Amino acid sequence: MIQWVRQQFCPDLAVDLGTANTRVAVAGEGIALDEPTVVALRHGTRQVLGRGTAVGRLAKQMLGRTPEGVTAVRPIRSGVVTDFEVCEAMLRYFFTKASRQSFGLRPRVILAVPGTATPVERRAVFNSAERAGAGEVFLLDKAFAAGLGGGLPVAEPIASMVCDLGGGTTEIAVFSLGEIVASKSLRLGGDDFDDAIADYLRRTYTLTVGPQTAERLKQELGSASPLEEELTDEVGGLDGVSNVPRKAVITSEDVREALHGPLERIVSALRSVIEKCPPEIVSDLADQGLILTGGGALLRRIDGYLADQLGIPVRAGRNPLHAVATGASVCVDHFADWKGCLESGERAA
Template sequence: MALFSRGIGIDLGTANIVVFVEGKGIVLQEPSVIAVEGEERSLVAVGEEAYRMVGRTPGRYQTVHPLREGVIADFGLTQRLLAHTLQRVCGRHPLVRPDVVVCVPAGVTSVERRAVLDAVLRAGARSCELISEPMAAALGAGLEVSEPRGRMVVDIGGGTTDVAVISMGGEVASASIRVGGNTFDAAVARHVDRTHNLTIGPRTAELLKIKVGAARAGAESRELEVTGAHRPSGLPKSAHVTSEALFPALDEPIQAILAGIRSVLERTPAEMAADIYEDGILLTGGGSLLRDFPQRVSESLEVPTRLADDPLTCVARGTGHVLESLARRGRAGAAVATRG
């Protein structure tokens, strides 16, 4: 049996799951994908192993993202994903169940929050606390959120973009936009299908986004040859895709994110808006790694914008600060807490 009493922080994202362990840091970072077999949905693979199976399995297998747009879409599979994750971190038979902090989008409903809490507790946690993703991202990026000063964080995940203005440990204004890295991938796939009559899988679309995609029309031109199924014939065929051709497809979801940031800025008190203009907007999350995204935000909103260090793990690292806070005030109350 494994003795395990450290707290665990989980960034439970649509695209990836990142796990922080008290005293160890980031210990796990992999796709939040699960592969199942048959009508009984027997577990086949989880995480990176399941991701390698996407688009490459016989009909009796399914590869599933149990979370969509930042919230639980399949409760049973989410619970199994969490249980598998906790087993990997804690051991199969821990003597002490862990206290867990989980990040959720800023705009989740009370029903969605309860679903996350229930899934984590049923997966084997002793207690569960929730923290909003932009607050966790701010903490993980090292921002001083307890000061009476406005800080703006934009966390672009796989399924959602969370925007928040933070001051004195609370969110002054926030929004959760159902647009993220997966939206970029889908836009890329539609572009290739429309312009080349070529159907490509999600992994190829993601590769195109990373290698060729850009958030600005004037970005350095890049080109990549991709292969897919030619739609009229169904035969394999390749096509060359350029940054210039891909930009209009990516621009639509980018505009939606910019509109969301603008709406939060418009609801921000004047003094805090001045703070944000002085300190700039902080971008976190995997979606913010799209080439030239900080420059696009800065040019469009006329507000300085920067990319956080290691934006993929900011949210998970932010849970470490929450775990430290729990340790300082003692875990007596946390053992029965299910507040968020």
């Protein structure tokens, strides 16, 4: 009863604090907010513009082309907090925007964190959330959340496998009977894909492009294996020799070549996880296949490419960009059932 009353006035929140995007789900209501993980500060200060509201979509528009007097900051890199103060300001804004807190109550918050996060990095997430207004804070493994939210039968006696390809991390896990039986977490994600494209253009075309242009090329031309009809796009950058603005026509073959290295690292991580599994589990995976979640699941032909490399079926999970937040929201909605999978603040110390 007390819990019911508390939920009416201050519902629990589930947060996917992503390198590129943050999603907040409200208990019983689903995802309430999905915004870029970006904050706009007054230049040379730690003051968030717009009285603390220049956060998310508005701030992302300023990244790379910040007007004078404004600095756009991404407080999460490779899935972990790199700027505590800004992360706290961002979470405070998101908590207030997503939930209706009354009577000074502080929401219970479940935050998804990457498997590679060290105890110090976990403590940073925990502290940022608490200072931003959370009451009790629990941490949830991102791969677990991705499996749960991606629609995998995680609690069934049949094994299943997920790979969440985010902006800064790759989370891989094999589930059986509600447990993770093998996993791997890499500090490699869409940001590294963008860097690889920028490096390639510098080396091949002596053209320097910004991270936003590299990301746009990845999304508009990128593919993991050849396309029936290859694509082209004209991009603007700086000539690497004369440093003057120049345009170049880039093809989908160029982008694929650039992405080859990071994709190979993902394949080898997936192989190493499969190799750790006992034969019965591997045989389940050959039937069930691999489910992809996260923004990287949207890269053209990534399913076919990984299926060829791994020899098991591969497909995108349902609503891949929201899988982690959906999984975390399952845990806030059925807290007692999933409490055993959560790490409390005390244990994160």
